[in-house]
């Protein structure tokens with residue numbers, strides 16, 4: 831069972847207290863974008879075996895959205911952080927790199 835620590839209220843919540851919100855850090859496209867960009871934003875998602883960044887809502891707690899970094903293969907949770915970020919914080923990246931040498935997030939080294 832997945833257990834996340836809500837970064838807002840600090841409670842350790844299992845997945846029955848949370849609602850998943852899909853992939854985190856999507857680049858949004860709206861008016862003025864190409865059909866391909868909008869299609870990609872609406873329908874294309876990562877589905878990795880390994881490190882993944884997701885949106886979760888603490889629905890039976892504080893009600894706020896947050897981001898979580900976890901491994902989809904082992905269910906290991908690397909950390910949670912505010913949803914008001916465009917990319918994972920450095921401390922989360924450092925935790926993942928320490929546990930998964932050679933792993934890279936998008937264009938970060």
Ligand SMILES: [Zn+2]
Nearest residue numbers: 836839888892
């Ligand atoms: Zn909470």
